[in-house]
Amino acid sequence: MALRVPISWLYDFVEPSATPEELAERLTLAGLEVESLTNLGAQWNRDVLRVGRISEVAAHPNADRLCLVTVDYGAAAPITVVTGAPNMLRHLGEQLPAEPLMVPLALVGAELIDGHAGDGRKLKLKAGNIRGVRSEGMVCSERELGLSEDHEGILILPSDAPLGAALADYLGDHVLEFDIKGGFAHLLSVFGVAREAAVLTGKTLKRGVLEIAQQEHMPTTGDPSYIQLEIADPDLCSRYVALLIEGITVCPSPFWMSQRLLRAGLRPINAIVDVTNYVMLELGQPLHAFDYGMLRPEGQAHKPLIRVRRAQPGEKMRTLDGVERSFDGEMLLITDGGGAVGLAGVMGGENSEITDDTTAVLLESANFEFLNTRRTSQLLKLRTEASDRFGKRLDPELCLRAALRAATLIAEICGGRLRMEYGDLYPQPAGLEPVRLELDFVERLLGVAVPREEVVRTLEALEFTVAGEDPLLVTPPSHRMDVSMPADLVEEVGRIHGYDRMPHTLIQDELPPQMRNTLLDGTERIRDLLIGCGLDEIITYSIVSIGDQAKLDPGGGAVDESAFLAVKNPLSAERGHLRRGLLAEGLNTMRANLRFQGRVSIFEVGRVFHPRAGEMLPEEPLRLCALLSGPRAAGFWQSGESGPAFEFYDVKGVAETLLEGLEQAGAEWRPGAGPAYHPGRSAQLLVEGKAVGELGELHPRVVAAFGLGSRTVCALEADVDALLALWHEDKQMDPLSQQPPVYEDLAFIVDEALPAEQLRAMIAQTGGPLLREVQLFDLYRDQRLGAGKKSLAYALTYQAEERTLTDGEVAKVRSKIVNRVEKELGAELRGEV
Amino acid sequence: MLESLNALEKEGLDALKALAQAEELPVWYRTYLGRKGRLTEVLRGLGVLSAEERPHAGRRANEIKTALESAFETRQDELRAAEMEASLASGALDVTLPGRPVAPGHLHLSTRMLRRIRAIFAEMGFQVYEAPEVETDENNFELLNIPPYHPARDMWDTFWINDQVVLRTHTSPGQIRCMRENHPHPIRVILPGKCYRYEQVTPRSEHQFYQVEGLAVGHNIRITDLIGTMHEFARKMHGAARRLRIRGSYFPFTEPSIEIDMDCILCAGKGCRVCKFTSWLEIAGAGMVHPVVLRNGGYDPDQWSGFAFGMGVERPAMLHHGIEDIRYFYSNDLRFLRQF
Numbered sequence A: 001m002a003l004r005v006p007i008s009w010l011y012d013f014v015e016p017s018a019t020p021e022e023l024a025e026r027l028t029l030a031g032l033e034v035e036s037l038t039n040l041g042a043q044w045n046r047d048v049l050r051v052g053r054i055s056e057v058a059a060h061p062n063a064d065r066l067c068l069v070t071v072d073y074g075a076a077a078p079i080t081v082v083t084g085a086p087n088m089l090r091h092l093g094e095q096l097p098a099e100p101l102m103v104p105l106a107l108v109g110a111e112l113i114d115g116h117a118g119d120g121r122k123l124k125l126k127a128g129n130i131r132g133v134r135s136e137g138m139v140c141s142e143r144e145l146g147l148s149e150d151h152e153g154i155l156i157l158p159s160d161a162p163l164g165a166a167l168a169d170y171l172g173d174h175v176l177e178f179d180i181k182g183g184f185a186h187l188l189s190v191f192g193v194a195r196e197a198a199v200l201t202g203k204t205l206k207r208g209v210l211e212i213a214q215q216e217h218m219p220t221t222g223d224p225s226y227i228q229l230e231i232a233d234p235d236l237c238s239r240y241v242a243l244l245i246e247g248i249t250v251c252p253s254p255f256w257m258s259q260r261l262l263r264a265g266l267r268p269i270n271a272i273v274d275v276t277n278y279v280m281l282e283l284g285q286p287l288h289a290f291d292y293g294m295l296r297p298e299g300q301a302h303k304p305l306i307r308v309r310r311a312q313p314g315e316k317m318r319t320l321d322g323v324e325r326s327f328d329g330e331m332l333l334i335t336d337g338g339g340a341v342g343l344a345g346v347m348g349g350e351n352s353e354i355t356d357d358t359t360a361v362l363l364e365s366a367n368f369e370f371l372n373t374r375r376t377s378q379l380l381k382l383r384t385e386a387s388d389r390f391g392k393r394l395d396p397e398l399c400l401r402a403a404l405r406a407a408t409l410i411a412e413i414c415g416g417r418l419r420m421e422y423g424d425l426y427p428q429p430a431g432l433e434p435v436r437l438e439l440d441f442v443e444r445l446l447g448v449a450v451p452r453e454e455v456v457r458t459l460e461a462l463e464f465t466v467a468g469e470d471p472l473l474v475t476p477p478s479h480r481m482d483v484s485m486p487a488d489l490v491e492e493v494g495r496i497h498g499y500d501r502m503p504h505t506l507i508q509d510e511l512p513p514q515m516r517n518t519l520l521d522g523t524e525r526i527r528d529l530l531i532g533c534g535l536d537e538i539i540t541y542s543i544v545s546i547g548d549q550a551k552l553d554p555g556g557g558a559v560d561e562s563a564f565l566a567v568k569n570p571l572s573a574e575r576g577h578l579r580r581g582l583l584a585e586g587l588n589t590m591r592a593n594l595r596f597q598g599r600v601s602i603f604e605v606g607r608v609f610h611p612r613a614g615e616m617l618p619e620e621p622l623r624l625c626a627l628l629s630g631p632r633a634a635g636f637w638q639s640g641e642s643g644p645a646f647e648f649y650d651v652k653g654v655a656e657t658l659l660e661g662l663e664q665a666g667a668e669w670r671p672g673a674g675p676a677y678h679p680g681r682s683a684q685l686l687v688e689g690k691a692v693g694e695l696g697e698l699h700p701r702v703v704a705a706f707g708l709g710s711r712t713v714c715a716l717e718a719d720v721d722a723l724l725a726l727w728h729e730d731k732q733m734d735p736l737s738q739q740p741p742v743y744e745d746l747a748f749i750v751d752e753a754l755p756a757e758q759l760r761a762m763i764a765q766t767g768g769p770l771l772r773e774v775q776l777f778d779l780y781r782d783q784r785l786g787a788g789k790k791s792l793a794y795a796l797t798y799q800a801e802e803r804t805l806t807d808g809e810v811a812k813v814r815s816k817i818v819n820r821v822e823k824e825l826g827a828e829l830r831g832e833v
Numbered sequence B: 001m002l003e004s005l006n007a008l009e010k011e012g013l014d015a016l017k018a019l020a021q022a023e024e025l026p027v028w029y030r031t032y033l034g035r036k037g038r039l040t041e042v043l044r045g046l047g048v049l050s051a052e053e054r055p056h057a058g059r060r061a062n063e064i065k066t067a068l069e070s071a072f073e074t075r076q077d078e079l080r081a082a083e084m085e086a087s088l089a090s091g092a093l094d095v096t097l098p099g100r101p102v103a104p105g106h107l108h109l110s111t112r113m114l115r116r117i118r119a120i121f122a123e124m125g126f127q128v129y130e131a132p133e134v135e136t137d138e139n140n141f142e143l144l145n146i147p148p149y150h151p152a153r154d155m156w157d158t159f160w161i162n163d164q165v166v167l168r169t170h171t172s173p174g175q176i177r178c179m180r181e182n183h184p185h186p187i188r189v190i191l192p193g194k195c196y197r198y199e200q201v202t203p204r205s206e207h208q209f210y211q212v213e214g215l216a217v218g219h220n221i222r223i224t225d226l227i228g229t230m231h232e233f234a235r236k237m238h239g240a241a242r243r244l245r246i247r248g249s250y251f252p253f254t255e256p257s258i259e260i261d262m263d264c265i266l267c268a269g270k271g272c273r274v275c276k277f278t279s280w281l282e283i284a285g286a287g288m289v290h291p292v293v294l295r296n297g298g299y300d301p302d303q304w305s306g307f308a309f310g311m312g313v314e315r316p317a318m319l320h321h322g323i324e325d326i327r328y329f330y331s332n333d334l335r336f337l338r339q340f
């Protein structure tokens, strides 16, 4: 949660002792990361931006909507500037008020923000003639100074602003911006940051604002005379403080307060609202101001009622933002005798809002249970400064202190009186359990021995109470509800000591047994093999469009949505399901890339998600998908425009390379694959009898559905887990024979329908150990071979291990082969090739 | 006889000198030195000479044979050398034309980064542990000390499958799985993987990205070990001269928590846009495993301690390669992917 702290405000509580930059670095290292440090007024040149006093406002001789303002700034002679600001024109022809009218004055050479441009553009002030009158400077608006967006009129400074002072000294400031993570409510305030700064710089924290209660000697009561208080659901509200301030006039906030609010990022509204905001920023306790006059008693009671209770399911109220909201039975309401007047910890009700006519304010300072507040805020999608703060655990001890701080400020600014009796329901005052801290444990976690004195000093500076020698008995202060175990204390010691000062060591513990990670190694092997085949790796989104899945079925069948895991809150309506396969996104990637190149060969290896009946989590098999389209060879100037395109045998070649690289023998190719494939140009791949994937040319309708036109697209999809389950790395060496080989070519004419593999396998098997290699080198079709026939020509290599083969031996093997394939496959030897 | 021998020698040598190309050499050889050549012819005539003249003429004939043969060798070398010169002179190629592409493919940049990260940690004994991408709320949040509605949940915008199942927002749930599988034995692993966050896709943020988590559990694991390990990693990943800045931080599953910054590799400490003029770049969030998390993993926090860290994969790649838009990673434009 963002927090902006003007350093001038911080200095209310801690003496400055370092430059703002040094302080920011110290805070950052201790865990309060300063996201930005803004120097407000860095560009205000001291010589030319001053505090001025208006001594005269006179009419412009040539323009009704401009006036001449004479400004004294302590120099020998005052200067005259021309302005059209409404709050200057208004003084025309009038006696100036008795109170000095102080303004920021820019002299020639000053750098300002162009108030008319509205985009933060800068300008350098020059002397000039405005409608015939020389203007030697400018009186400035907040926008021109970069203080806020306000450009309605000239910024009027307090009457006690020092005449002639450099504006940088009077108004300049630094703003520290933090992003407070997690549930650290104690850091979400100017005071909280000051507490850290004090510890880190060794200064004393000025705690005056927290001690008003001790000074006031006001009586506490659960039943004040002005209101009936009741907490009906103490599990959701541990404390409720109410104060009454009467006789007030709702007015704008004083200059100093609105400036601080602006610097902290809040817009001033009116003094009552501003004070509640101011105290919230200062101390971290959100407050709410009810118009006391609007609160209703219950029945005939003589005083109004505040009851904190869970809503009736369906109960309604219009919140301050004008929205009528309906609540469920877990949401906590502030109600009066007539119904809901506020949504506890989130937003007040419109019916009890402060207006210009309000004369009495009931100030609420309460502690609401944080998880419930967050739940309410999330379910209603209503986030406010208050709900963000109540959504972290706040210190209940802060309630009364903050209420008194705010009441004092309201009475000061709005002229009211605080009723000298405060209402406080605090059924079970919280106390934090002491934590036992062994000094040994500090060293065990940090790796450095922090002396006992430093541990104690650090913890005490952070307001922990420390007792005992070793172990220490450490009681956290009420605002440190995040601390409950020794490790929490070690963190306090560590971060104040400074992690940056600690030595760097390496683990000295025993090394756990180191194991081979076959799945990972194998997956990387697959990637390497595929890039070796010239494929580029892609990584696509896991959250996909289910519409694309439908395109994978050329039959146009409906997609079974239940087979997909759906995301409840997708980023877009289109992409709302987890992928079951990689093909669709691969095709989308191919289409996107074909806009820039004609040849795309890509692959992805990634998890896909298959819901399992009766299981909370899906199965996450690891899949591989490769896609090829376009010219087979990368472009080269010698080979002309483009060579032949990728086709079935290219993707099969990729698959075979993969199988060889994974040392998998015994692959079997069965014709036909899933519906996304061309029925006659696809195959299922089995290894050792197990199906591991499919490949082929995609169905033309699928190709077209993905916007790829009529090109040929080849795909390979495989189950990586299945492939790797069969991964061997134990290939045995084939002995190299020194004997001369005998080469021979045989061509057979067979039926077109006979799968080539069947012929090859039979040749190889029949050839026995003397036939070392059988390689297809020609496939030939011709009318002369006869209809429905094809010729397959093989190069055979015969070789014996230990001796030279004789022609006779070779002839014997050959005739065995020829006889068998002729007999069993109906092949016909084509004679010498 | 001698005259005709001398004339033959002169004629032969002249003819040899007159040859222009090496391919004419065999004809010359046949003509003068071949089995049916001129010299043989002359030698055959020796029989008609007297016994006195014969040895003299024979000697002379052999001299001439040797002279012609040696002249032949010399001439042959000359002609061949000249021809090679000519062919070298005419065979020059335009060496500026492109070579024939071998066209290997490219690994995705994220894969390359993951391999580098894994290799560095492998040297320090960190093995890879992989966990599912779809996780239970329990593993992703609750067992990591982040109960339902806890304010720390604001740190992760989550994709939900249902009330109990999420797309993991970080690799940290793998810590729980790994501890539950390995207790009561020491652990030293990294957990790389894809994570998902419910975030609009912009040049600075993606809804899908990689993270690498590290986890070490032992009897004597200290925060200085964590800092030392991170330093070792930064030096190997980003250069030997890298300096670290360690600051306190907050994560619900570590206690104490730290963040690790590295001096900006782009501006050498002078401040630049990438380091937001701080001269530091955040490289990892880390800390000592929270006692609650240790206990949830099956380790007694009184006996065991551990550290954990988490780091991005795309960001360091962006830094190293000057990539300003994270969307390039998973939109898979080959013009981008083929650059790495």
Ligand SMILES: [Zn+2]
Pocket (backbone or CB within 6 Å): B264, B265, B266, B267, B268, B269, B270, B271, B272, B273, B274, B275, B276, B277, B279, B280
């Ligand atoms: Zn930099």
